[in-house]
Amino acid sequence: MNETQEELHLIGDVARRTGLSVSAIRYYSDEGLVEPTDETDGGHRLYDAEAIARLEFIRTLRDLETGLDQVRRVLTGTVALRDLLSEHLEVVETRARDLQAKRAVLRALVRNESTQERTRLLQKLVAMSDEERQSLVDDFLTEVSRGMPADVADRLREAHPRLSVDPSPEQLDAWIDLSELLQDDHYRQATREYLRETYASEIGRKMAEPDIQAFISRAGEELMPKLIATHSAGLAPTDSAARNLAEQFVQQAAAAGGAIVDDDLRARLAARYREVDELLVHALEDDGYRASEGRYLELVAVINGTPGPEASARGGIDLRSFGEWLSRAILAV
Numbered sequence: 001m002n003e004t005q006e007e008l009h010l011i012g013d014v015a016r017r018t019g020l021s022v023s024a025i026r027y028y029s030d031e032g033l034v035e036p037t038d039e040t041d042g043g044h045r046l047y048d049a050e051a052i053a054r055l056e057f058i059r060t061l062r063d064l065e066t067g068l069d070q071v072r073r074v075l076t077g078t079v080a081l082r083d084l085l086s087e088h089l090e091v092v093e094t095r096a097r098d099l100q101a102k103r104a105v106l107r108a109l110v111r112n113e114s115t116q117e118r119t120r121l122l123q124k125l126v127a128m129s130d131e132e133r134q135s136l137v138d139d140f141l142t143e144v145s146r147g148m149p150a151d152v153a154d155r156l157r158e159a160h161p162r163l164s165v166d167p168s169p170e171q172l173d174a175w176i177d178l179s180e181l182l183q184d185d186h187y188r189q190a191t192r193e194y195l196r197e198t199y200a201s202e203i204g205r206k207m208a209e210p211d212i213q214a215f216i217s218r219a220g221e222e223l224m225p226k227l228i229a230t231h232s233a234g235l236a237p238t239d240s241a242a243r244n245l246a247e248q249f250v251q252q253a254a255a256a257g258g259a260i261v262d263d264d265l266r267a268r269l270a271a272r273y274r275e276v277d278e279l280l281v282h283a284l285e286d287d288g289y290r291a292s293e294g295r296y297l298e299l300v301a302v303i304n305g306t307p308g309p310e311a312s313a314r315g316g317i318d319l320r321s322f323g324e325w326l327s328r329a330i331l332a333v
Helices: 011-018 022-030 049-063 068-075 081-111 116-127 130-144 150-158 169-182 185-199 202-208 210-232 240-257 263-274 276-284 293-304 309-314 319-332
Strands: 045-047
Touching: 011 022, 011 045, 011 049, 022 045, 022 049, 045 049, 049 068, 068 081, 130 150, 130 169, 130 185, 169 185, 169 293, 185 293, 210 240, 210 319, 240 263, 240 319, 263 319
Parallel strands: none
Antiparallel strands: none
16 A cells, blocks of 8 residues: 555445445446545555545536536546536426426326316327427427518517416417427418518518517507507597607607608508508408417417417507597697
8 A cells, every 4th residue: 555544445434425335436446537546455445535525526426417428528627517517407407397397287187177188188298398399389480480581580489388387278278289280281381371471572571671670669668558548548639648659659650661750651650540450450360360370379378378469469459449549649740
């Protein structure tokens, strides 16, 4: 021995200190991960404090289900421990989401009396991992939005289904319907064709332009709620508050479209909002829309517990009345 026996520990003692089995310590030694510090005259392996600490570190990594090759890379310094732990954190979080989704479905199976067919579908959903569901949705959105303006694709991806921890039977039904729908080649083709026809037109391309979308977003977040509140409060369209808001609306619309604010622009905007209800109903009831993008948005809304596309578009107000009111406010400026 190069060191006194009192400074070193026999393998049995090392096993008790680290919680590893004797066979595991021998294995790690044979793999070259932790060399014995010395050995007794009888050939028994001995380990010092540094070797014990190294073994304890290996046990921690193995408890995190770190592969042996990854352990070796950390110990030899070819990969940073922080990077390795970040990778494992991502794996653990993915598994946690997967288990959460499975727990939600199993709760529903226990809570509800299900038909044989419903039970089969729910069990099928349990078997589908969170990663597989995510991949299914991502593949669908990538396929149907291919060739579309970037803003269109981004808006589609914003409507992403997220199953809650304790979903209702309706939400689970919607998940099942959506999962099966997204695997239907005919549905994918119909959605792809609808989007292409909608956004490949001159109007569609214009509506997809960043300036127009920025105006729609800004008006929706800032101006439209104020206009709706002013209308709901019973103020006349000729009231100064209504006219001020309508003027802001006209100015932003002109800037987004690169137009000049004049009487002609105001007349065109007023005419458009006077017929807004008919336009909206026509769009929402279009067979192509309802059979493609509309169906997807409808199911996602149920899954996420949010208003559907029609409710979101209408905002819970009488659009015919509001459209007429806004039209008169624009002309009163």
